[in-house]
Amino acid sequence: MAEKKRKIVVLGGGYGGVECTRKLEEYFKNDDDIEIVLISEDNFLLFTPMLPQVAAGMLATRHIVMPIRTIIHKTTFYEGRVKNIDPYGKIVNLWGTNEKRGVSIHYDFLVVSLGSETNFFGMSDVEKHAYTIKNLNDAMTIRNRVIDMLEQAENESNPILRKSLLTFVIVGGGFAGIETAGELMDLLLDARKYYPKIKKNEIKVIVLEALPNILPGFSEKLAKFAYNLLTKHGIEIKLKTAVTSFNGNEIMVKKIDGSSEKEDSSDRESIQTRTMIWTAGVTPVNTIKRSMFKTERGKIIVNDYLEVVDFPGVFAIGDCALFIDQSTKRPFAPTAQLAEAQAKTAAHNLHALIRNEKMKKFEYESRGQMAIIGKRNGVASIFGMNISGIWAWALWRNVYISKIPKWDKRLRVLLDWTIDMFFDRDISRLKFSDRETKKEYKVLDEVDDVW
Numbered sequence: 264m265a266e267k268k269r270k271i272v273v274l275g276g277g278y279g280g281v282e283c284t285r286k287l288e289e290y291f292k293n294d295d296d297i298e299i300v301l302i303s304e305d306n307f308l309l310f311t312p313m314l315p316q317v318a319a320g321m322l323a324t325r326h327i328v329m330p331i332r333t334i335i336h337k338t339t340f341y342e343g344r345v346k347n348i349d350p351y352g353k354i355v356n357l358w359g360t361n362e363k364r365g366v367s368i369h370y371d372f373l374v375v376s377l378g379s380e381t382n383f384f385g386m387s388d389v390e391k392h393a394y395t396i397k398n399l400n401d402a403m404t405i406r407n408r409v410i411d412m413l414e415q416a417e418n419e420s421n422p423i424l425r426k427s428l429l430t431f432v433i434v435g436g437g438f439a440g441i442e443t444a445g446e447l448m449d450l451l452l453d454a455r456k457y458y459p460k461i462k463k464n465e466i467k468v469i470v471l472e473a474l475p476n477i478l479p480g481f482s483e484k485l486a487k488f489a490y491n492l493l494t495k496h497g498i499e500i501k502l503k504t505a506v507t508s509f510n511g512n513e514i515m516v517k518k519i520d521g522s523s524e525k526e527d528s529s530d531r532e533s534i535q536t537r538t539m540i541w542t543a544g545v546t547p548v549n550t551i552k553r554s555m556f557k558t559e560r561g562k563i564i565v566n567d568y569l570e571v572v573d574f575p576g577v578f579a580i581g582d583c584a585l586f587i588d589q590s591t592k593r594p595f596a597p598t599a600q601l602a603e604a605q606a607k608t609a610a611h612n613l614h615a616l617i618r619n620e621k622m623k624k625f626e627y628e629s630r631g632q633m634a635i636i637g638k639r640n641g642v643a644s645i646f647g648m649n650i651s652g653i654w655a656w657a658l659w660r661n662v663y664i665s666k667i668p669k670w671d672k673r674l675r676v677l678l679d680w681t682i683d684m685f686f687d688r689d690i691s692r693l694k695f696s697d698r699e700t701k702k703e704y705k706v707l708d709e710v711d712d713v714w
């Protein structure tokens with residue numbers, strides 16, 4: 264009798280999920296008794312470090328996504344949204360939609376890499392009015408919003424409204440916030456030449472950061488360099504400043520000084536703006552928070568081998584997993600680099616588990632960090648070396664272009680970058696078509712009704 268195939272199911276088509284699937288394919292390339300399944304909501308891998316450049320109109324949208332089916336070879340791919348995971352029955356349930364039935368997929372081994380979503384820290388008004396930069400749609404929306412604000416401001420005679428239209432606030436001084444601020448300023452300055460009534464000094468880009476420094480994770484010297492450069496570029500950075508509310512027109516902020524015990528009104532300030540981009544934190548997706556896995560601050564607790572506590576054969580990696588850095592006793596910062604490193608260890612350990620070999624502990628040493636801070640400028644801390652300016656910018660481009668897995672996409676990105684050096688940005692504001700309705704996820708009974 265033919266031996267029953269054992270099924271490894273990977274959840275999430277981001278950095279962790281795709282890298283893990285690729286490694287599993289390598290490990291099991293000659294094993295016909297192993298079936299690999301990858302499930303993700305989108306059928307592409309999104310290259311997040313380049314999202315701010317899409318938001319600024321430098322890169323075309325499709326150039327920073329890689330269709331998953333072109334990366335995988337022997338894996339079965341499901342485009343679908345995970346509804347829940349039953350680790351006792353070893354089943355993953357997918358939502359149905361108007362077009363598609365929900366399905367239940369059995370697994371023998373599972374890798375969870377469902378990433379994270381924006382954390383608004385319970386501020387529902389901010390969630391309602393702010394823009395985010397987490398996916399392609401966000402990046403396109405921001406680009407259109409910025410151009411729309413220029414269009415509105417150009418012919419606006421009310422000075423208060425004009426000021427508010429031309430003020431863009433980015434909350435969060437991490438990677439995403441700083442890179443978005445730099446790129447946005449470049450877009451605004453480039454586009455301005457087509458809006459003759461808008462003066463350079465009318466455009467304001469403000470970064471709000473609750474910590475005393477931007478770019479946590481970088482050395483103090485590099486963070487200071489980035490701060491000075493952004494400021495020189497006209498970007499205002501307000502440190503130790505936390506947002507308390509935003510109603511779509513006005514942001515209320517409070518100074519976090521730490522020195523005074525009592526709060527007084529001088530600690531508070533308001534900023535008039537129509538555009539706030541929120542990058543101030545991430546939290547694991549709801550599917551994880553509602554799951555039966557043990558979590559802390561929403562993240563799945565894993566052991567030294569990245570196996571989920573109480574569920575042998577189930578691994579969690581990337582932004583949704585909680586792994587403590589023993590040197591700092593704090594969780595590692597959620598990065599693509601970490602997700603990929605964990606993906607490699609999880610694939611190795613799955614192979615070892617299936618072959619009855621010894622698993623290895625996850626050990627991680629960051630290779631460094633890099634950020635682009637506007638035109639031809641960057642900061643990088645790599646293999647213990649600090650680099651800044653044009654060299655860091657060139658390094659960023661080299662490293663990230665080499666990380667794109669397909670040559671056609673690499674060339675498209677290179678071409679976009681080259682064109683951007685010689686030509687102005689496109690300022691057409693695109694309206695999204697209403698034809699494509701948002702997917703409505705349904706529970707099975709409703710789906711059965713549809714069918």
Ligand SMILES: Cc1cc2nc3c(=O)[nH]c(=O)nc-3n(C[C@H](O)[C@H](O)[C@H](O)COP(=O)(O)OP(=O)(O)OC[C@H]3O[C@@H](n4cnc5c(N)ncnc54)[C@H](O)[C@@H]3O)c2cc1C
Binds near residue numbers: 314376
């Ligand atoms: C603007 C921006 C810039 C960044 N820049 C950098 C950088 O320069 N360097 C760096 O190292 N990191 C950077 N990051 C962080 C990096 O993108 C993440 O740490 C990394 O993507 C984490 O990988 P992951 O696999 O855990 O999650 P993701 O890459 O987020 O993948 C999760 C996947 O799961 C899918 N998914 C989620 N829920 C469901 C569900 N219920 N059902 C089905 N599928 C689901 C998602 O669609 C996604 O495909 C940046 C992030 C952003 C947003």
